[in-house]
Amino acid sequence: xxxxxxxxxxxxxxxxxxxxLYIVLVxxxxxxLAILYAFSGVTMGSRTIEFVGFKNFISVLETTKxxxxxxxxxxxxxxxxxxxxxxxxxxxxxxLKDFRGKWLVRLLILLPWVAPIxxxxxxxxxxxxxxxxxxxxxxxxxxxxxxxxxxxWLGVPYLAMGSVITIHVWRILPLATVILLAGLTSIxxxxxxxxxxxxxxxxxxxxxxxxxxxxxxxxxxxxxxxxFAFTDMIVIxxxxxxxxxxxxxxxxxxxFFTGIQAGDLAEGAAIAxxxxxxxxxxxxxxxxxxxxxxxx
Amino acid sequence: xxxNLSVNRRRFLKTTATGAVAATLGANIVIPGRANAxxxxxxxxxxxxxxxxxxxxxxxxxxxxxxxxNDTEVTVDNIGIxxxxxxxSAEISAQKGHDLFLFNWPPPTxxxxxxxxxxxxxxxxxxxxxxIDLGVKSTYNPKTKKYYAFSPSFTPDPVNYRQDLxxxxxxxxxxxxxxxxxxxxxxxKKQLGNPVGIGLANEIDTGMAMRTxxxxxxxxEQDEQGNFVLNSKQTLEAVKFVKALFEETMTPEVFTWxxxxxxxxxxxxxxxxxxxxxxxxxxxEKDDPAISRKIQLTKALRGxxxxxxxxxxxxxxxxxxxxxxxxxxxxxxxxxxxxFRQAFVAGEFYDFPxxxxxxxxxxxxxxxxxxxxxPEKYKVLDDVLNWATNVGYPGYANxxxxxxxxxxxxxxxxxxxxxxAATPExxxxxxxxxxxxxxxxxxxKGLV
Numbered sequence: 001x002x003x004x005x006x007x008x009x010x011x012x013x014x015x016x017x018x019x020x021l022y023i024v025l026v027x028x029x030x031x032x033l034a035i036l037y038a039f040s041g042v043t044m045g046s047r048t049i050e051f052v053g054f055k056n057f058i059s060v061l062e063t064t065k066x067x068x069x070x071x072x073x074x075x076x077x078x079x080x081x082x083x084x085x086x087x088x089x090x091x092x093x094x095x096l097k098d099f100r101g102k103w104l105v106r107l108l109i110l111l112p113w114v115a116p117i118x119x120x121x122x123x124x125x126x127x128x129x130x131x132x133x134x135x136x137x138x139x140x141x142x143x144x145x146x147x148x149x150x151x152x153w154l155g156v157p158y159l160a161m162g163s164v165i166t167i168h169v170w171r172i173l174p175l176a177t178v179i180l181l182a183g184l185t186s187i188x189x190x191x192x193x194x195x196x197x198x199x200x201x202x203x204x205x206x207x208x209x210x211x212x213x214x215x216x217x218x219x220x221x222x223x224x225x226x227x228f229a230f231t232d233m234i235v236i237x238x239x240x241x242x243x244x245x246x247x248x249x250x251x252x253x254x255x256f257f258t259g260i261q262a263g264d265l266a267e268g269a270a271i272a273x274x275x276x277x278x279x280x281x282x283x284x285x286x287x288x289x290x291x292x293x294x295x296x
Numbered sequence: 297x298x299x300n301l302s303v304n305r306r307r308f309l310k311t312t313a314t315g316a317v318a319a320t321l322g323a324n325i326v327i328p329g330r331a332n333a334x335x336x337x338x339x340x341x342x343x344x345x346x347x348x349x350x351x352x353x354x355x356x357x358x359x360x361x362x363x364x365x366n367d368t369e370v371t372v373d374n375i376g377i378x379x380x381x382x383x384x385s386a387e388i389s390a391q392k393g394h395d396l397f398l399f400n401w402p403p404p405t406x407x408x409x410x411x412x413x414x415x416x417x418x419x420x421x422x423x424x425x426x427x428i429d430l431g432v433k434s435t436y437n438p439k440t441k442k443y444y445a446f447s448p449s450f451t452p453d454p455v456n457y458r459q460d461l462x463x464x465x466x467x468x469x470x471x472x473x474x475x476x477x478x479x480x481x482x483x484x485k486k487q488l489g490n491p492v493g494i495g496l497a498n499e500i501d502t503g504m505a506m507r508t509x510x511x512x513x514x515x516x517e518q519d520e521q522g523n524f525v526l527n528s529k530q531t532l533e534a535v536k537f538v539k540a541l542f543e544e545t546m547t548p549e550v551f552t553w554x555x556x557x558x559x560x561x562x563x564x565x566x567x568x569x570x571x572x573x574x575x576x577x578x579x580x581e582k583d584d585p586a587i588s589r590k591i592q593l594t595k596a597l598r599g600x601x602x603x604x605x606x607x608x609x610x611x612x613x614x615x616x617x618x619x620x621x622x623x624x625x626x627x628x629x630x631x632x633x634x635x636f637r638q639a640f641v642a643g644e645f646y647d648f649p650x651x652x653x654x655x656x657x658x659x660x661x662x663x664x665x666x667x668x669x670x671p672e673k674y675k676v677l678d679d680v681l682n683w684a685t686n687v688g689y690p691g692y693a694n695x696x697x698x699x700x701x702x703x704x705x706x707x708x709x710x711x712x713x714x715x716x717a718a719t720p721e722x723x724x725x726x727x728x729x730x731x732x733x734x735x736x737x738x739x740x741k742g743l744v
Contacts, residue, residue, distance in 0.1 A: 045406040241704070
């Protein structure tokens with residue numbers, strides 16, 4: 001035992017084992033189970049896994065609800081991620097500069113990420129509430145809208161989609177900002193100094209020096225955000241449950257309603273895993289590009 | 297330096313491992329309560345009741361007294377209603393959990409995991425007479441001939457209306473029919489600015505309200521034998537009615553709602569009418585006595601086919617096949633149901649009995665409630681056992697009905713038509729295709 005603990009090789013294995021075990025148990029096993037479920041006829045009540053091939057996938061594909069959810073998933077994820085990347089880059093660049101109260105700004109930006117997401121979203125639910133919306137109240141107090149002109153943030157399809165995207169961006173932005181900030185701080189100062197001496201404008205500096213240099217880390221931030229946006233349902237579950245009339249229903253929330261609420265675990269798993277091949281391909285592509293773009 | 301580091305690492309690992317082992321074993325060795333192994337155990341999981349006084353009575357008084365009488369240690373875990381389905385799924389996956397598990401809706405999809413409750417029903421029928429139809433249709437599967445759950449009680453879903461507003465348009469006793477809701481609701485909205493507040497969103501209250509209208513119009517998802525019959529003239533009429541009702545009496549606010557939005561809107565004085573449990577009036581009595589005096593209740597509203605209302609919450613207890621104290625759980629249910637009057641009072645009339653004889657003085661109790669304004673406010677519910685029905689009426693609440701409800705298929709049908717996102721015919725066609733597929737799927741699985 002003592003010899004094992006003194007051996008750097010075995011000690012390394014021992015130290016990393018809890019993390020590996022954790023990932024296998026918490027991520028790996030449920031994932032394998034979800035794949036098994038998706039190709040079976042399992043329900044919440046039946047525990048026998050009977051192989052049914054692609055039947056669950058084919059069955060849901062033809063439904064309007066699934067098609068709407070698939071479309072919404074892409075709209076939600078892509079718009080949210082573009083916003084996250086643009087705003088994250090702006091914020092990271094701003095935080096790179098020194099200014100008074102920088103610690104407070106950093107703290108405020110990190111708060112949405114630190115706070116439990118369900119709690120934060122419930123706060124937004126009240127902000128967007130049809131009866132007590134503080135936004136509508138303020139607009140009315142400023143005379144910008146009348147008492148009967150309140151915006152139904154979660155009741156009109158484009159406003160509802162806009163709201164869930166906004167809140168998702170609010171939640172993911174801190175992570176992207178921190179990742180991008182790490183990338184920006186890793187750029188050697190002499191490169192910036194050389195660009196300044198050469199008289200490069202802000203935009204030229206940004207697009208020809210800064211962004212190319214942080215491209216690998218941007219791709220990682222983009223990948224994280226994209227996977228989150230494609231697979232998470234908390235914001236939608238708390239705010240709209242897919243409404244109004246399924247215009248914000250996404251695959252993740254539909255999978256929950258079908259698999260857990262309605263008890264068809266197999267179909268729920270099939271819906272949840274539907275985009276897995278695409279996400280896997282995107283992840284591989286992103287990581288390969290990021291590796292190629294690494295600056296050595 | 298290196299040696300010290302190695303010793304520290306080794307010590308660290310040894311200490312951690314020893315600590316972990318001690319913590320695991322120690323809990324079993326030194327906690328005195330664990331020595332008391334002879335006493336039976338009964339673990340119950342149920343929702344955090346809408347009426348806190350009920351949980352207080354159930355957790356701290358009733359279960360303790362029952363436990364003492366039956367030499368059983370009863371523990372009650374309360375979780376939010378939103379977590380019930382996920383928790384049930386987890387317990388089934390682990391094949392471990394509570395002995396008694398309360399769903400707040402019929403849970404037909406877990407049938408294979410639950411013990412048959414036929415003997416509980418038989419024993420109670422022998423003592424108390426038959427359960428109301430609603431209780432049986434929410435817990436029995438005629439296909440497999442199994443009682444997959446047991447229902448001691450349900451929560452009615454009456455019409456809550458603003459008496460002051462309806463009086464101003466000539467209906468001081470509130471609307472009696474859906475047509476009156478439409479005509480009077482339109483007048484109130486136009487003259488007084490208060491819209492009707494019936495949800496058209498992906499949430500439970502909308503699901504109940506839309507089915508109430510459908511059934512009152514003679515439209516159904518299935519017939520008595522469980523045959524799929526959604527696509528009918530009556531369903532189309534119901535969809536057209538809801539569209540007109542929305543356009544004439546409501547605002548787009550109803551598309552945004554969750555299950556508590558109508559409570560808030562009613563208590564805030566915004567809306568003229570809502571369908572809900574007595575949660576609206578009970579909250580108003582505590583928080584805003586002035587508005588409480590204005591909110592009154594009516595019985596089920598008349599439609600072209602009948603006057604009918606739905607349950608709002610269906611209390612369905614299941615006993616898992618893997619439960620450790622199946623006999624104790626069944627005995628608890630029999631005793632709890634037999635003495636249900638206590639629960640009825642403790643829950644401030646939120647839960648009504650499925651076995652009418654358990655609360656023989658129900659009419660008298662609800663006709664004089666000191667908290668209500670006026671004290672006889674809840675008297676209109678004295679015949680609710682006759683007009684409250686189940687989701688899936690006139691058939692049973694089966695797995696297909698459950699999935700249609702929980703994936704909001706009918707909510708979306710009505711909302712799309714009302715908003716103009718689809719014509720009533722298109723919305724019905726789309727819903728029909730979705731429901732047909734769901735029915736086919738569960739038939740194939742042998743549960744419908």
